[in-house]
Amino acid sequence: MGAPFPPRSYLYVPGNAADKLAKAPQRGADALIVDLEDAVPLAGKATARDAVVAWLAGRPTELPIWVRVNSGPLAEADLRALAGAPALTGVVLAKVDTSADVTAAAELLAAAGDHDTLLMPMVETAAALLDVPALARQARVHQLQIGEVDLAGELGLSPGADDAELAPIRSRVVVASAAARLHPPVGPVSTVTADPVALADSTRRLRRQGFAGRACIHPRQLPVVHEVYTPTGAEVTAARAVIALLDRTTAAGSGVVLDESGRLVDPAVLRSARRTLALADAAGVE
Structure with a gap:
């Protein structure tokens, strides 16, 4: 944990949207997550991957840049293409189930000659939640992140306004991160983009619960998240x-x-x- 404290915000940017990629560094986020997973339809995966690798080759910004790769069979192709990419800080691993998935990603990168790219596993399945202490201890893991939409769907949860149903899950990820001496985990995205008061309330809750910063899906969310995570x-x-x-x-x-x-x-x-x-x-x- 001797590295600088992690960003207050990570802005998700679709990997198949050239115009949004071009503007992303100027949106005001502390870090970017370029998405090859949910934001990209299956038929466009390969094209988006190639476009993101080309974008990274141009070293588009000094901001930390992460790329969220696909899970399953597509993950290998994504990782091989990204290995050693200029300007790449790390890879967000979507829908991992066990620590073995993280180990496999690290080994694949190493086999391709990449020994520096960091990893950020997403805890968004019940299996990952059960294995989260081991996930946190894998080599190259910088932080954890929760994918609460997918996780709540799998668990059959219907979170209320105070997110009480998610509190035990969040605590487990925070505790696992601390035990592994990682930076605190990244707070989950919110679908609220037009209600800054509600977004601020939920973000303050995440800060109290031990999260460092928050992932955002829209630039409009950034000022609110930054205000909450900037000490007075x-x-x-x-x-x-x-x-x-x-x-x-x-x-x-x-x-x-x-x-x-x-x-x-x-x-x-x-x-x-x-x-x-x-x-x-x-x-x-x-």
Whole structure:
């Protein structure tokens, strides 16, 4: 976890839409996920794959670029085509079921001479949910992401406005990520594109639940997600004060640290302060 804190937003972009690909780097997202899976009909898979590889070859942006590949038999062709592609940060693995699927993807990339591309497995099947601790521990895995639409459909869930039905699932993915010493997982997409209040409420819920950033399906969602995941000046000041206080008291040899309000500053408080500063740094907040 020594790498920079992950992006606040990942914007999905259809891999078969040249106009959207061209505009994607200027939409304001912190990172992009070019989609070869759900956004592309079966008949257009090969054409979209070739177009995305050509787009990557042009090094279109300095933003982190991920590509979501297909599952099943199409995954191998996608991975072989993307192996070693310029500008590619990582591959999002759709509908993995077990850690063996992640291992196979990593081995395929390595066999093609690619030893650097990162992996982001999507937890969107019941099998993946059961195997999520092992998924998180596979080589090259940078973060996990939940595909809640597919997962809720398979499980027969009908989430309400507060997403209470999804809370246990989200917690399992957050815990597995922390246990594997990964960055916190990426929050799931929302289909809400015209109600910023509702989107902000659900995004704040994800932040409280331990997610780092959120995947977005429309540029309109980006400002809302960024606002939620950008610490305020007061939060940054408080976090810096906690770390400075701990440094002073540690240097003085004190074993018990209390802040100005008499609150015990323990390792959990320190981790929270460091995460706030990491979020602020990712957002460019001074």
